[in-house]
Amino acid sequence: MSRFEILMPYYGDVRLMQDAVRSVLAQDGDDWRLTVVDDGKEPDVPGWFESLADPRVRYLRNETNLGVSGNFNRCVQLAEYDYLVLMGCDDLMHPNYLKVIRGALERFPGAGMVQPGVLVIDADGNPASSLADTVKRKLYAPKDPGPLLMSGEPLAMSLMRGDWLYFPSVCWRTKDMQATAFRADLGVIQDLAIIVDLLLADVPLAVTPEVCFSYRRHAVSESSVTAFTGKRFEEARRFFRETADRLDAHGWHRAATISRRFISSRLHALSMIPAAGRKAGVRGVGAMLSHVAGRRA
Structure with missing residues (x-):
């Protein structure tokens, strides 16, 4: 058992x-x-x-x-x-x-x-x-x-x-x-x-x-400005790109393509733009838009 x-x-x-x-x-x-x-x-x-x-x-x-x-x-x-x-x-x-x-x-x-x-x-x-x-x-x-x-x-x-x-x-x-x-x-x-x-x-x-x-699921403890500085999304971009390389090396090319696009993470950043503007101003909005665009850190 x-x-x-x-x-x-x-x-x-x-x-x-x-x-x-x-x-x-x-x-x-x-x-x-x-x-x-x-x-x-x-x-x-x-x-x-x-x-x-x-x-x-x-x-x-x-x-x-x-x-x-x-x-x-x-x-x-x-x-x-x-x-x-x-x-x-x-x-x-x-x-x-x-x-x-x-x-x-x-x-x-x-x-x-x-x-x-x-x-x-x-x-x-x-x-x-x-x-x-x-x-x-x-x-x-x-x-x-x-x-x-x-x-x-x-x-x-x-x-x-x-x-x-x-x-x-x-x-x-x-x-x-x-x-x-x-x-x-x-x-x-x-x-x-x-x-x-x-x-x-x-x-x-x-x-x-x-x-x-x-x-x-707690309310976003992102009442702090730090949640909107873009650090978490820089980490996400790095992770998804590294993972895409690993998946390609494993022969899982379709999964690698999806990881390289990280669309769900980008959509998440898009949904956070209004709150980013309220909490962190132009810097916060810029960080969200950078991730939405999929820019490299």
């Missing part, structure tokens, strides 16, 4: 993290373990975990802050069971999450990734709808909601058109994840980067439509 590591890289809001932990504790079966790796310094967190007194829960605190990619990598290397989940510390598992994942792996035993159905919620936990999620579902996600198994260049083409996965909800085969690593040079697109690594290693993805996970 397969066993599951639920790994939670934690930094930030204590209450949301506690809600996330409670949602994991509601899972059925005895084939799972939760490990929380704390990359922060909130004073009351260790005592709260000690009070749980639950043998299914491990709590570890990093001696020094590792950052997002560093903490993700530590979590993955801690995994000892067959499959792992890198759950967001503000997301929620529904009580049927592991039941859905077990069913998908039974149906598709060769899958190295499983994407279940996801409910998007807002900061207060209410069902939410955003332009990004509507585009994911209507334009980029497969028209067949599943269950289905995808792999190879067709899957690479689909994800290069637009990343329709909800990374914190995905269940991964541990040996595949431990064979690669999150890139420290990427700040916002490291999840798609590791998926590309797995695709090039011929790891297939199972998709199942049953909703069993709530993904929390």
